Amino acid sequence: MTILKIRTYPDPILQKKAEPVSRFGTEEQRLFDDMIKTMYTADGVGLAAPQVGISKRILVASPTMTQGEEYVFINPEILEARGREMGLEGCLSLPGISGEIPRAKVVRFRALDREGKPLEIEVKDFFARIIQHEIDHLNGVLLIDRVDFDKRQELLASYQRL
Numbered sequence: 001m002t003i004l005k006i007r008t009y010p011d012p013i014l015q016k017k018a019e020p021v022s023r024f025g026t027e028e029q030r031l032f033d034d035m036i037k038t039m040y041t042a043d044g045v046g047l048a049a050p051q052v053g054i055s056k057r058i059l060v061a062s063p064t065m066t067q068g069e070e071y072v073f074i075n076p077e078i079l080e081a082r083g084r085e086m087g088l089e090g091c092l093s094l095p096g097i098s099g100e101i102p103r104a105k106v107v108r109f110r111a112l113d114r115e116g117k118p119l120e121i122e123v124k125d126f127f128a129r130i131i132q133h134e135i136d137h138l139n140g141v142l143l144i145d146r147v148d149f150d151k152r153q154e155l156l157a158s159y160q161r162l
């Protein structure tokens with residue numbers, strides 16, 4: 001397995017809408033494994049393919065940060081979102097900064113698993129937050145796009161000072 005290079009803001013690939021995946025061959029399986037490895041190595045709880053320079057609708061997540069307890073979701077699509085909750089979020093593509101971001105408390109979504117099999121799942125709280133954050137990445141949206149203008153300026157100023 002290879003540890004992939006994580007792209008950081010303002011890399012333009014992070015602001016681009018990613019393309020759906022339709023192949024689930026050896027090359028894709030390797031990418032899923034490399035993304036999982038990269039996520040754990042970076043101490044992340046989630047990682048989206050654009051963050052490693054691949055503009056495809058793939059995300060990996062491990063809410064418990066425990067090897068063997070990770071998920072791979074392809075072409076995810078939120079079907080229902082309920083509740084609203086603020087929570088502190090960071091991002092591997094914006095190292096060193098974090099902000100309070102509003103997210104739905106519960107999300108029901110459909111996706112394909114790593115073999116291309118469709119699934120539908122409902123997650124809540126921290127897991128739901130990860131899913132929403134990573135799906136944002138697939139749409140070219142970063143956490144700095146989820147705060148008001150003043151907060152965005154403040155976060156970017158501290159990011160640029162790092």
Ligand code: NI
Nearest residue numbers: 090091092093
């Ligand atoms: Ni992120």
